[in-house]
Amino acid sequence: xxxxxxxxxxxxxxxxxxxxxxxxxxxxxxxxxxxxxxxxxxxxxxxxxxxxxxxxxxxxxxxxxxxxxxxxxxxxxxxxxxxxxxxxxxxxxxxxxxxxxxxxxxxxxxxxxxxxxxxxxxxxxxxxxxxxxxxxxxxxxxxxxxxxxxxxxxxxxxxxxxxxxxxxxxxxxxxxxxxxxxxxxxxxxxxxxxxxxxxxxxxxxxxxxxxxxxxxxxxxxxxxxxxxxxxxxxxxxxxxxxxxxxxxxxxxxxxxxxxxxxxxxxxxxxxxxxxxxxxxxxxxxxxxxxxxxxxxxxxxxxxxxxxxxxxxxxxxxxxxxxxxxxxxxxxxx
Numbered sequence: 643x644x645x646x647x648x649x650x651x652x653x654x655x656x657x658x659x660x661x662x663x664x665x666x667x668x669x670x671x672x673x674x675x676x677x678x679x680x681x682x683x684x685x686x687x688x689x690x691x692x693x694x695x696x697x698x699x700x701x702x703x704x705x706x707x708x709x710x711x712x713x714x715x716x717x718x719x720x721x722x723x724x725x726x727x728x729x730x731x732x733x734x735x736x737x738x739x740x741x742x743x744x745x746x747x748x749x750x751x752x753x754x755x756x757x758x759x760x761x762x763x764x765x766x767x768x769x770x771x772x773x774x775x776x777x778x779x780x781x782x783x784x785x786x787x788x789x790x791x792x793x794x795x796x797x798x799x800x801x802x803x804x805x806x807x808x809x810x811x812x813x814x815x816x817x818x819x820x821x822x823x824x825x826x827x828x829x830x831x832x833x834x835x836x837x838x839x840x841x842x843x844x845x846x847x848x849x850x851x852x853x854x855x856x857x858x859x860x861x862x863x864x865x866x867x868x869x870x871x872x873x874x875x876x877x878x879x880x881x882x883x884x885x886x887x888x889x890x891x892x893x894x895x896x897x898x899x900x901x902x903x904x905x906x907x908x909x910x911x912x913x914x915x916x917x918x919x920x921x922x923x924x925x926x927x928x929x930x931x932x933x934x935x936x937x938x939x940x941x942x943x944x945x946x947x948x949x950x951x952x953x954x955x956x957x958x959x960x961x962x963x964x965x966x967x968x969x970x971x972x973x974x975x
Contacts, residue, residue, distance in 0.1 A: 644668045644945055647704050647730075649697045649721060650712035651675040651684045654735060658710050659688050661941040668945055674700040697721065701728045708733055708948060714816045715823070719744035722759065726751040731758040733944050736827035738961040740818040742969065745962045752958060760947070760954050761961035764940040765828045766835075769889075772934040773902050773912045777893065778836055780900070780914075780927075787897025792836055793876040794829050797888045801881035804853055812859055820860035821881040822849055823968055830867065830964050832891070833875040835955065840963040841870035847971035853882040865971050898925070 646662045648655050651673050659670050674694040675681045681693050694700040701709065701724055709725040711718060711734040719739045725732045732752075738761045739745040752759035766774050781789060801821075802809060810816040817823065834840045847865025854861040861882055867875040893900040899915045914925040937943045940956070947954040 644707045644949065645671040645705065646708045646710060647672045647674070647700050647706045648710045648712060649674045649700065649725075650735075651677070651680045652712065655710075655712040656684060656687075658712060658941065659684065659690070661939050662710075662945075663688060664939075665942050665945060668941075671706060672700050672704045698724070701725055701730065706730055708944070711735060714810045715818050716740055716816045719748060722748050723751040726755045726757050726759065729755065729757065731760075731948055733760045733762060733956075735762045736961065737818065737823050737968065738827075738958065738965050742962070742966060745958075745965055749958050749962065758948055758954075759958040760944055760956045761827075761958055762940065763828060763831045763956050763961075765832060766955070767935075767937065767939045767943065770832075770902070770904055771938070773904065774832070774836075774891075775935045776912065777891070777900060777902055781836055781893065782838070785898055785914075786893055786895025786900070789837065789873055789893060789895045791874050791876065791892075791894035792833050793890075793892040793894075794833050795878040795888055795890050796825050796829050797878060797880045797883060797885055799883055799885060799887050802854070804882065807854075807856060812854070812856060814858035817859075819858070819968075819972065820849070820851075820854070820856075820863075821879045822847075822860050822863040822971060824881070825879045826863065826877075826968050826971075827961070827964050829877055829879060830875070830967055831960065833867070833877065834869070834960070834964065836891075836893070837869055837871060837873045837875070839869040839871040839873060840960050842867055842963065842967050842970070843870050844868040845967055845970040846974050847877075849972060849975040852880065853884075860975075863971070863975075865974075867967055867971075 662670050672692040673690050674697040685693050709730040709732050711721050722732050722734050845867050849860035849863045852861025862880045864878045891902040901913045903911050
């Protein structure tokens with residue numbers, strides 16, 4: 643039985659409990675939270691055997707195969723290093739940390755203790771599966787030819803109430819920023835993963851407080867990331883806006899293009915195009931051509947990688963590259 647412990651039982655912590663508990667031969671053995679009401683509710687809802695008010699008890703007393711860190715961003719570094727130093731593999735929520743020094747310290751602790759450190763990037767499985775894996779398969783097959791541009795946007799019209807600023811996400815000391823450090827880790831990682839390139843040569847971006855109008859909290863961000871391979875990532879993000887919500891990934895290659903829109907109806911959510919005889923034509927491929935992952939969730943991917951001791955799409959090294967890009971983006975803004 644693969645045993646999991648989870649620190650932080652807010653909304654995301656509950657999602658992790660549910661996802662891990664749904665996997666065969668995986669057990670959520672213990673949970674921890676400083677909020678006793680949340681702790682009791684989760685214990686009853688998910689029938690958890692052991693709960694801790696102090697996370698140290700969970701780390702010191704439980705023999706676990708994985709500890710999941712689901713706390714405010716500014717706490718990621720210390721709790722992750724504690725867990726690694728006490729002999730646990732760790733899955734930490736994004737963003738990895740608030741500074742590169744903290745992120746490096748986390749990676750060093752992982753190497754020092756010979757334990758896995760993975761960082762959450764769940765969009766591929768939770769929202770874009772199987773389409774994003776089909777798109778990645780086509781990219782790797784060469785169907786698009788030389789890819790030179792990938793455009794990604796995640797525009798929301800509303801995320802948080804505009805008149806309620808009590809959440810830790812809206813406190814820059816705890817969060818490190820706004821939409822860029824919240825949605826950015828997911829969307830930037832998607833672009834780099836599709837491009838198979840986590841090395842960045844240049845970053846230019848803007849970040850604006852938008853409708854929230856809070857100091858040091860960006861509600862909208864737009865930027866260009868030039869990768870070493872020559873591919874440019876164009877990214878637009880918003881928490882709140884006077885705009886219709888949208889979620890789209892566009893691929894531009896010298897032999898073909900694609901548009902992936904998970905919110906569209908089935909026949910329009912993944913479209914392939916080629917310009918033939920000066921006419922843009924939509925292309926259709928058999929499903930047999932497209933590789934689809936057997937993993938149903940990030941959690942299943944993480945368990946599989948740790949059990950088999952293989953590299954993960956959610957590596958700390960990739961998350962470090964994404965964090966560095968976000969911080970460079972903030973600097974340019």
